[in-house]
Structures are given as structure tokens and as C-alpha cells.
Ligand code: HEM
């Protein structure tokens with residue numbers, strides 16, 4: 001890591017810190033994608049994976065992907081929000097260290113301890129392993145999550161501190177006044193600040209809830225006579241888990257707001273609708289987790305109705321203003337496409353398209369059919385793999401390749417796009433045919449989907465490999481370079 | 486109010502809390518014990534700190550660098566008096582209760598009042614962020630416990646205490662959030678300067694300082 005010595009005191013180069021985040025992210029994404037491919041190949045019966053190991057792989061893929069999605073999109077957020085508010089590079093790196101410690105504990109829990117209760121660790125499953133994993137393995141997983149949560153908590157709190165010192169309150173940084181026409185939109189906070197504010201509100205509250213339920217789960221592991229209301233625990237876990245993965249898209253989308261204008265030479269215009277959208281989505285993101293409970297009949301009916309309605313609405317405001325803003329920034333701008341711009345543009349498209357099957361699934365009538373089918377991994381892989389990850393890859397490309405030598409990157413882009421589309425369509429079609437998710441062993445009728453999905457995944461991973469490799473080639477010069485403007 | 490009057494008032498309140506009727510009344514119920522009596526004792530210590538911080542010797546301020554030592558005392562003290570066994574002992578033996586009556590104001594409240602100002606904003610926020618889920622989790626454990634954790638309290642009192650702690654945690658979380666949302670900062674006199682900058686101005690300022 002590059003250290004710059006300024007006036008007798010060592011300061012860590014913030015750019016190098018961001019690149020360190022992205023280097024870790026590139027490697028972890030590739031490894032986790034290979035785990036995903038392993039599952040798909042096993043379902044396709046092209047390789048032989050013992051079922052109990054399938055669930056270890058599924059747990060590691062889920063936890064690893066959710067964690068690295070958080071880490072990489074936090075890098076996007078931090079890099080850009082730093083332009084507007086004072087933040088601490090030391091805290092930023094502390095988060096990386098906590099993340100790595102947590103990752104070691106989680107990987108150890110899975111690959112050494114055999115923990116396979118899914119990344120959602122639903123109570124009381126971690127304590128009921130049926131002999132497949134030990135109490136200590138489950139505890140190692142939970143403690144690993146606590147480490148990662150504490151790291152993110154520090155990072156978000158530090159950004160909150162910077163925002164409060166500059167804007168006075170979170171409401172002002174979110175653009176509440178602008179949203180309701182009480183102040184001129186031109187005076188509003190930059191999009192990166194608005195997005196970071198919503199991300200920190202959601203994630204801090206989510207992590208506080210998560211910490212409490214993690215401690216309770218740990219106690220239950222070692223003292224099983226302490227029992228908790230399982231439905232309450234499920235609420236708390238999804239409050240934390242859903243919020244954490246959902247927020248990644250709101251952090252990564254900052255790449256769109258900051259990178260596209262660079263290439264189109266147009267400012268990202270904010271108006272009252274933009275701020276209103278972010279205010280609404282802030283409220284929704286805190287309540288939308290209830291769609292995970294649509295099949296829990298013990299929940300009071302009104303919560304189910306609310307969960308359904310909020311699920312329809314939740315992502316839409318920000319998605320709409322972002323998609324619209326993207327089109328206005330790009331349309332007739334004379335943009336000469338390059339892989340970085342194309343990747344963030346793809347990110348918006350993948351997000352928009354992936355939300356459609358998600359909204360369908362957030363409808364109780366549909367959910368009672370599609371619940372726990374591969375429709376679900378179908379829609380979330382669309383907006384995560386082709387939305388959020390595309391934005392992160394675009395950011396990586398933007399930082400490491402100021403000169404237009406793009407031939408190889410275009411190859412990576414197209415492999416990733418075409419393979420990714422095939423991969424998610426295979427999931428969606430399987431879901432429409434009622435193939436259940438989270439099954440280690442598939443029956444003969446399901447194999448065609450699995451095999452097409454495996455081929456798509458292989459192609460997509462080859463594309464990501466190229467893009468990540470290019471990032472590593474450019475990483476040394478990028479540490480001392482300036483952002484392309 | 487003058488410092489002297491404030492000190493008299495705090496000592497008076499402390500004695501009132503120690504009166505057998507008040508003490509017994511508040512300790513008879515677990516929720517009152519944990520959510521009323523103990524916070525009041527801490528608050529008394531914090532009040533004394535606020536009144537006397539001007540006279541704080543320099544060496545103490547220097548030793549309590551960034552408020553770390555003081556906050557460590559706060560965390561240890563509060564954690565200890567959250568343990569069910571400690572509550573039991575305090576009821577069983579008035580001498581232990583006296584220890585509680587002395588340690589909560591002196592080893593928790595005073596350090597809190599003195600060290601809090603010295604802590605960097607991130608440290609303060611982190612303490613809040615630890616305390617809130619801790620209260621919630623302890624409350625949850627009281628609810629989930631299969632048996633009575635305190636010899637002196639009935640199961641239903643324990644349950645009420647659990648819910649009370651959870652409610653306090655939720656209330657604190659909401660208050661904290663609202664305060665940050667509207668940008669309210671508790672301050673003694675001087676408000677922190679709050680430059681209202683537009684994004685571009687800030688950006689230029691940062692770049693200038695980085696260069
Ligand atoms: C080429 C890349 C990828 C492949 C091949 C892949 C493959 C898979 C497979 C086969 C499953 C299990 C499906 C089932 O339940 O039957 C799965 C689940 C999952 N994947 Fe991926 N995936 C990829 C990328 C991603 C990305 C980028 C993310 C997030 C950022 C992600 C997050 C998840 C999550 C959260 C689950 C759910 C695990 C569970 O059910 O507990 N995946 N993936």
C-alpha cells in the first residue's frame with residue numbers, strides 16, 4: 001500500500017485504500033462466483049457434490065457475496081462522498097480489516113466446521129445441525145458476522161460524522177427540504193451525499209438490530225434452554241439481512257451519478273423529484289423486509305398487506321429517477337462509449353429489469369406460487385450480478401484505465417453481459433416451471449435449465465475474470481493517478 | 486443555579502433515593518430497579534460532573550485521554566449492574582446496595598459527565614451504537630430465559646423488565662436517530678459552527694487542502 005508522508009505525519013493515501021478494497025473485491029467476487037458455478041454444475045449433475053457440502057457452498061456463496069457486495073459498494077460510496085465531506089481513511093481501512101477477520105471466521109465455519117445453515121442463519125437452525133456442524137462452527141459464523149457488522153458500523157458512523165459537520169443534519173443531507181419544494185433544488189446536496197445518507201441511515205439501524213439478534217442467537221447456541229420467539233427472531237434477522245443487501249445497490253448507484261457525467265460532459269441534474277425519491281426510498285428500505293414474511297401466516301394481516309404494498313413501491317422511486325436521469329445524461333450527448341460507461345449504464349438497466357420479476361414476487365398471490373422457487377435467485381441475481389456488480393466493475397474500470405485502450409475490456413464486457421443474461425434467464429425459466437430453490441439434488445426434468453445456466457455462468461465468469469485482470473494490470477499506475485474528468 | 490446549590494440538590498436527591506421507603510419501593514420491582522433507580526443514580530453523578538468540570542485538575546483531564554479511561558469505567562460499571570446476580574445481592578444486603586449507590590454515581594455517572602466531552606464524535610456514536618443493542622439483547626435474554634434469573638424477582642417481573650429494557654432501547658434508538666436527522670447536538674453554550682456549503686464549494690475546499 002502506498003503511504004504518503006505529509007508534513008511529518010503519515011497519512012494513508014485514500015486512493016490506495018479504495019484500490020485495496022477493490023482488489024479484495026475483485027478476488028472475492030471471482031472466488032464466490034466459482035462457488036456459485038459449483039452449485040449450478042452440481043444441480044446440472046455435471047459434477048458430483050455431496051449434498052451436505054452443497055449447503056456449505058451455498059452458505060459461503062450467500063454470505064460471501066452479500067459481504068463483498070457491501071464492501072465493494074462501500075468503496076464506491078466512500079470514494080465519491082469524500083469529495084464533499086471530510087472522512088477518515090483510517091476508519092475506512094479499519095472496516096477492511098474487520099471485514100477480513102470476519103471473512104476468515106466465516107470461511108472457517110463453513111469449510112472447516114461444515115456450517116451450512118444458509119447465510120440467513122435463521123433461528124434456531126444454527127443450533128440444530130443434525131450432527132453436521134459443531135456449536136463452535138456456528139458460533140464462528142455468527143461472530144464473523146458481528147465483526148463485519150462492527151466494521152461497517154464504524155464506517156457509516158464516520159460518514160455520518162462528516163455529513164453532520166458539513167450539512168448540519170441527516171435530513172438536510174438527504175435533501176428533505178428540496179424534496180418538498182421548501183428550498184431550491186440547485187442548492188440541494190450532491191447525489192453522492194444524498195445516497196450515502198440513506199445508506200448510513202438504513203445500515204446503521206439494520207446493524208443495531210442485527211447485533212442484538214446475533215448476540216441472542218449466540219446465547220441460544222451455548223445455552224439452548226434460552227429460547228426465543230422464532231417469528232420475532234426472523235423479523236429481526238431479515239431487518240438486518242435484507243437491509244444490508246438492499247443498501248448495496250444504493251451505494252453502488254453513486255458510480256452512475258459520478259461516472260456517467262464525466263464521459264457525457266453533462267452535469268447530473270438533481271430536482272425535487274430526485275430528492276423526493278430518495279426520501280421515500282429511505283422510508284421504504286427500512287420497512288420493505290416484510291416481504292420475507294409473506295408466507296408466515298402467524299404475522300398480523302396488516303403487516304403482510306403493508307409488506308406487499310411496500311415491496312411494490314420500495315425500489316421504484318430511486319430506480320425511476322436514476323433510470324430517467326441516466327437517459328437524459330446519455331441521450332444525444334455524443335458520448336463515445338467506453339467499457340466504464342457501458343458497465344455503469346448496464347448496471348442501471350440490469351437493476352431496472354431485475355426489479356420487474358421481484359415486484360411480481362412481492363405480490364402475495366404470486367408469492368404463494370413462486371415462493372422458494374428459483375424465480376427468487378432469478379430476480380436477485382439479475383439486479384445484483386447485472387446491476388450492482390456491473391456498477392462496481394464500471395467503477396474499477398473507470399479508476400484503472402484513463403487511456404482508451406479498451407479492446408480487451410470490451411471482450412470481457414460482452415462475455416459478462418451475454419453469459420450473465422443466459423444465467424439469470426435459466427433461473428427465471430426454472431422458477432416459472434416451479435423448480436425449487438436451495439435444492440442440492442435436481443430431478444431429470446430440471447436438468448436442462450441447470451445446464452444452460454451452468455454454461456451462461458461459465459461465460460459470465462470468464463468475462464468478469466478479464467475485467468478484474470485488467471483492473472490488476474492498471475492498479476499500480478492508478479494509485480498515483482487522478483480520476484478521469 | 487450555582488454550583489453549591491446544585492451539589493446540595495444532588496446530595497439531597499441521593500439521600501431521598503436512599504430512604505428506606507423510596508429504596509424499597511423502587512427495588513421491589515425489577516423494571517423500576519433497572520430502568521428508574523439505576524439511571525437516576527447515574528444521572529446524579531453526571532450532574533455533579535457537569536457542575537464541577539470547571540474545577541477538574543489538569544492531570545485528570547490529561548490522563549483521561551480522549552475519554553477512553555472514563556468510558557471504560559462507564560461500560561464496566563453499567564455492565565456489572567446489569568447482571569442478575571448483582572441485583573440480587575444488592576437487595577439481599579444493604580451494604581452491597583450502598584456499594585451500588587456509590588459506584589453508580591461516582592464510577593459511572595461522574596466519568597460519563599467528564600469523559601463524554603473529551604470523546605471524539607465517532608467514539609461517542611460508537612458507544613451509543615453499542616449500548617442500544619446491548620440493552621435490547623439483555624431485554625431479549627430476560628424474555629427468553631427459561632427460569633428466574635434473580636432470586637428476588639418473579640418470572641412476570643422479569644418479563645416486564647425485559648420488555649422495559651427493549652422499550653428503552655427502541656426509544657433511545659429513535660431519539661438518537663431523530664437528533665441526527667434534524668441535526669440537534671446537546672451543547673453547553675457554544676454551538677459548533679455549522680458551515681452551510683454547497684457541494685462544489687466543499688469540493689474545492691477539500692481539494693485545496695489535499696494539495
Ligand atoms: C456467475 C456468478 C454467480 C453464480 C454462478 C451464482 C450461482 C448461484 C446458485 C447456483 C445459487 C443457488 C440457487 C438455488 O437456491 O438453487 C445462488 C444463490 C445465491 N447467490 Fe449467487 N451466483 C452468482 C453470482 C452472485 C452474486 C454476484 C451475488 C450477490 C452479490 C449472489 C448472491 C447469491 C445469494 C445471496 C444466494 C442465496 C443463497 C441462499 O439461498 O441461501 N450470487 N447463486
Ligand SMILES: [Cu+2]
Pocket residue numbers: 242288289291292
Ligand atoms: Cu428482501
